[in-house]
Amino acid sequence: MLTRDEALSLMHEWTPSERLRIHALGVARVMEDLARRLGQDPEVYGVAGLLHDADYDRWPEEHPARIVAWLEARGEAELARAIAAHATVRTGVRAESLLERALVASDEVTGFVTACALVRPQRTEGLEPRSIRKKMKTPAFAAGVDREELIEGFRRLAELIGGTEDEHFQRVVDVLHAHRAELGLA
Template sequence: MPDLPSRDEALALMHEHVESESLRRHMYAVEAACRAYARTFGADEDTFGLAGLLHDFDYERWPDEHPLRGAGMLRERGYPEPVVRAILAHYSARTGVVPESRLERTLHACDEITGLITAAALVRPSRSVMDLEAKSVLKKMKDKQFAAGVDRDDVRQAAEELGVELAEHVQFVIEAMRGVAPELGLAAPA
């Protein structure tokens, strides 16, 4: 695999293209979850992390071309094809790239669920992931009005394709997000 760009380079690219703090936080959350799964799988944490960090970097400027525009930009900058393909596979409805590799399935499984977890944390009195548990997220998931933009079927299918039980997946991602809670604005109040 070609040399990976550094996280600092990827972060600079993301910040150049993403102004929305909520979108940046989403990308940090997905990065944290992907990195945590990489550690569990014995996979390259930096590769998984870059895919998570950059998966939506083109969305704000080119929503109708996302993630195709971003994939092209990453290829031009020499990002390795597994990272580019994972980013394409996280939105297979548009790209036709079906998640196949462990990296691709991981990014797909971590994307939507981080949004649901964030929404569930923000309605808690603490507004934090530090005291959030999977059962609360799963209960909120049953309410179709709550975080209505999150595709529940996609969340279930992605966890299944990753080979993890949904409640375990939700708890795993919550714990990964706890590790970066301050960057996500979801740390317990001081």
């Protein structure tokens, strides 16, 4: 099993952009929290979060094929499939397992909530789901975040674990707030 330290090292090696590194760390923290809540292995979930975009900076046209191939070569089929499933349009792999759905449900929302926090002087402190929903209605805000994928990812995760959109948003805010120093949100 690939360890978190090994995944972090590879992510740093393959990802020169500090912005994308911070995104990967945020997704990893959100995934670890979800794993703990669901009785799953936080290390596996965290590694998926750390590596989901590892090849994007260097090989954007091939993303996520490079990291998927690297994981498959190491015998990490579960992680490879989860990362392939977070890019269904490119890979044709649909998220089915809990890990796969968790990654899809954590990726876009983590980026969006981070963007919401960065435009506030108090960052994550007091950030509420209704503010996030309001920002989602502004297409120019965090335009790179696919709103449809964000909502669909949550919907598919909720099919397995339940919960509301607002509960999901609040959990992500709480996780990012708890790790705000590490994620540049202090």
